[in-house]
Amino acid sequence: MQRLGQSFMTRFLPILTVVVAIVLVWYAAAIGMNAAWQNDVYRRGDVANVPFTQFVLDTWSQDKPVLPAPHQVAIEVWNATAMVAPNKPRSLLFHAWVTFSATGLGFVMGSLLGIGLAVLIVHNEAMNRSLMPWIVASQTIPILALAPLIVVIGFNIFTGTIGIPTDPARLLSKAIISAYLSFFPVAVGMVKGLRSPEAIQLDLMHTYNATPSQVFWKLRWPASVPYLFASLKVGVAASLVGAIVGELPTGAVAGLGARLLAGSYYSQTTQIWSALVVASMLAALLVAAVGVVEKLVNRAMGARPA
Amino acid sequence: MTAVVSARHLGLTFRTNDGDVVALSDVDLEIGKGEFVSFIGPSGCGKTTFLRTIADLEQPTSGTLTVNGQTPETARRDRSYGYVFQAPALYPWRTIEKNVALPLEIMGYSAPQQAERIGRTLDLVNLSGFEKKFPWQLSGGMQQRASIARALAFDADLLLMDEPFGALDEIVRDHLNSELLKLWAATGKTICFVTHSIPEAVYLSTKIVVMSPRPGRVTDVIESDLPRERPLDIRETPEFLAIAARVREGLRAGHSYDEGAV
Known part of the structure; x- marks a missing residue:
């Protein structure tokens, strides 16, 4: 019990402190940022001499605040998740699922592409020289400039030339943006990981007269696993960003990005913030999921417990 | 005895940006089947390079080297040796x-x-x-x-060991040395063993190859007449000390030869 209490103190107390600090700053900021509108409301209603506590409570309960208070966001998230059937467009779970499916597909595509590129680069000096600059250059283009192109052109090709129905085509277009963002950390991390075996470990393989594929599967690949998971964590978060960006500029009707955009059209700040909160929770869940897989793999590979 | 390893005028020069480094120069050596051969010498004398050349991990630049009568590359492809590195790897x-x-x-x-x-x-x-x-x-x-x-x-009938016990403390090293001798007796393998330690070389070997640096070369080859059965306290006997003295002398000769050049 003593140890349990202690681990709670050391693990959660710092996190809790930061959360409390953020919430306090948030409430304070909400007063300041909503004050102008609140004063306007009082003036129009000919209300004077409002006590300060009343004024504060009013700034925290506006319909369309500049900055909604944390409890307003929390209530909106609750109403849009627990209180609505998850298959209704009112539900944030519905939108989260749409974004998640594009994220997941893009993450798988991007990771496979990243690993594939890393394998080529490590095994072929010409590939190393020719591919690496392009891989780096690909990430210097703002994704916001590229996303509409990919979504519109991709969508037209998928539905027109290839003849895929609209929903899968939309999903695939978004997934391509996710993949575009997530392949980069995986490629860079895996190049480093596949090159991580020491000289004597490679010499050992040479003395056994091992084939290149044996060197890869028995040495380079297992040696790269720690690098792979570090990259995957960055990659999965980047995938989510890609999927949301893919929903922003294209008139998409579903997904957290569409929800953000709709909120901004109608000045529904609480809706924007609740979509943001759900997006960040989704990101945390995705990174945590990669972390769980990493733990399981590490245990199977006999890693020393930290 | 058939030669497991045979080197004739073997030379190896590394080309580096700071100029050529002669790692091995004119090495002549025969290693017979079932021998336990130690290579001893200061850092840079080419003992590890020689072992790596036998293992086809380095390529000689002059002379000839055969392993089991074949080129080192063929011998490696036939998996005719086991290699133990300095670190366990x-x-x-x-x-x-x-x-x-x-x-x-x-x-x-x-x-x-x-x-x-x-x-x-x-x-x-x-x-x-x-x-x-x-x-x-x-x-x-x-x-x-x-x-x-x-x-x-x-x-593999040939075991190449590159300072395998170099990173271990004296007590563990003594223990592993006597175990290695038992293992050698039990398996009848040919062993090439690189070391920095004179007692280790004398205790283990049937043949001690003394090498010296710049350029890496063989200065003395000592055939040991100690019995094959060697308890650890053989290291106190006059026969043992005589061989150790000759190794030390060989090392010193190689060193003084070098001092004029540096």
Whole structure:
């Protein structure tokens, strides 16, 4: 019990402190940022001499605040998740699922592409020289400039030339943006990981007269696993960003990005913030999921417990 | 005796940005079957380079070298030697038994053959019972024993060992030295052993090759007449000390030769 209490103190107390600090700053900021509108409301209603506590409570309960208070966001998230059937467009779970499916597909595509590129680069000096600059250059283009192109052109090709129905085509277009963002950390991390075996470990393989594929599967690949998971964590978060960006500029009707955009059209700040909160929770869940897989793999590979 | 390793006027020059470095110069050496040969000398004398050349990890630039009468490359392709490095070089994601299995997997041994060989070689290096442990769970000495088991697991008659006990403390080293002698007696393998330590070289070897640096070359080859059966206290006997003195003299001669050049 003593140890349990202690681990709670050391693990959660710092996190809790930061959360409390953020919430306090948030409430304070909400007063300041909503004050102008609140004063306007009082003036129009000919209300004077409002006590300060009343004024504060009013700034925290506006319909369309500049900055909604944390409890307003929390209530909106609750109403849009627990209180609505998850298959209704009112539900944030519905939108989260749409974004998640594009994220997941893009993450798988991007990771496979990243690993594939890393394998080529490590095994072929010409590939190393020719591919690496392009891989780096690909990430210097703002994704916001590229996303509409990919979504519109991709969508037209998928539905027109290839003849895929609209929903899968939309999903695939978004997934391509996710993949575009997530392949980069995986490629860079895996190049480093596949090159991580020491000289004597490679010499050992040479003395056994091992084939290149044996060197890869028995040495380079297992040696790269720690690098792979570090990259995957960055990659999965980047995938989510890609999927949301893919929903922003294209008139998409579903997904957290569409929800953000709709909120901004109608000045529904609480809706924007609740979509943001759900997006960040989704990101945390995705990174945590990669972390769980990493733990399981590490245990199977006999890693020393930290 | 048939020569397992035969070097004729062997030379190896590394080309570096700071100019050529002569690692081996005009090395002549015959190593017979079943011998235990130690290579001793200061850093930079080419003893490790010579071992790596036998293993086809470095390419000679002049002279000839044969291993089992073949080129080093053919010998390597035939998997005719096991190599033990300075560090254990165990793969951390494999258990001890899986590490020993590594060469067997690569060479295509069947599962029952693998199991039999793993059991036999781990027994040989006294690591039975540690099959399922991961390398980090073992001490440095045990890790190096596991790497020796790995080199013994397949049927190579030649064992190349590059300062395998260099990183271990004196007590562990003494213990592993006497175990290595027993292992040599039990398997009848030919062993080439690189070391910095005079007592280790004299205690283990039937032949001691004294080398000196810049350029790396052989200055003396000493045939040891100590009996094959060697308890640890043989190191106090006059015969042992006489051989050690000759090794030390050889090392000193190589060194003084060098001083004028530096």
